[in-house]
Amino acid sequence: xxxxxxxxxxxxxxxxxxxxxxxxxxxxxxxxxxxxxxxxxxxxxxxxxxxxxxxxxxxxxxxxxxxxxxxxxxxxxxxxxxxxxxxxxxxxxxxxxxxxxxxxxxxxxxxxxx
Amino acid sequence: xxxxxxxxxxxxxxxxxxxxxxxxxxxxxxxxxxxxxxxxxxxxxxxxxxxxxxxxxxxxxxxxxxxxxxxxxxxxxxxxxxxxxxxxxxxxxxxxxxxxxxxxxxxxxxxx
Numbered sequence: 001x002x003x004x005x006x007x008x009x010x011x012x013x014x015x016x017x018x019x020x021x022x023x024x025x026x027x028x029x030x031x032x033x034x035x036x037x038x039x040x041x042x043x044x045x046x047x048x049x050x051x052x053x054x055x056x057x058x059x060x061x062x063x064x065x066x067x068x069x070x071x072x073x074x075x076x077x078x079x080x081x082x083x084x085x086x087x088x089x090x091x092x093x094x095x096x097x098x099x100x101x102x103x104x105x106x107x108x109x110x111x112x113x114x
Numbered sequence: 115x116x117x118x119x120x121x122x123x124x125x126x127x128x129x130x131x132x133x134x135x136x137x138x139x140x141x142x143x144x145x146x147x148x149x150x151x152x153x154x155x156x157x158x159x160x161x162x163x164x165x166x167x168x169x170x171x172x173x174x175x176x177x178x179x180x181x182x183x184x185x186x187x188x189x190x191x192x193x194x195x196x197x198x199x200x201x202x203x204x205x206x207x208x209x210x211x212x213x214x215x216x217x218x219x220x221x222x223x224x225x226x
Binding site: 004043044058059090097100102103104 | 118146163165212213216217
């Protein structure tokens, strides 16, 4: 299994509070991704990173920010959490962005915003 | 805009049966198509990747086919086992910006 660790695995918080999710990889892959998974929607890309301090928006980036200060760590921040951000969040990594290398996924963070 | 659909959303079959999972997409301009497996409480595991120039890929009891012109892919599972129970997702990598567009998945239950 690819060395991807997401923390925390579960979190319950209140509307309006800031939340930061962490993804840590030991594979030294250049590309890292944050997805959210909601019933009936499949996975949707929030943000991705193509190197240290290099990030770009995905399909559903509003309300989220990311940072990547080291190759191995990719942080997802909800500045002021809303109930619509209740979801399961997955981090993924890959050696390339396009091409035929598959993405490898962490086990997810289940986030509940009350 | 590319859309990916997986029907049915859930499927239950007896152990030992051969089965087919379906994935359809609206824009044939794809770079590749991938099938993933997701176990409860876990992340996704890549099963098969079919390049746009290929018709099928095989891995063990799994065979994935791709028909770009009709916008369809199928995942064939031979001699199903209870351990195959999981949610199966397909994802299309678009030709334009290489983003992955995901289906919502088919939840498969294999009954012993």
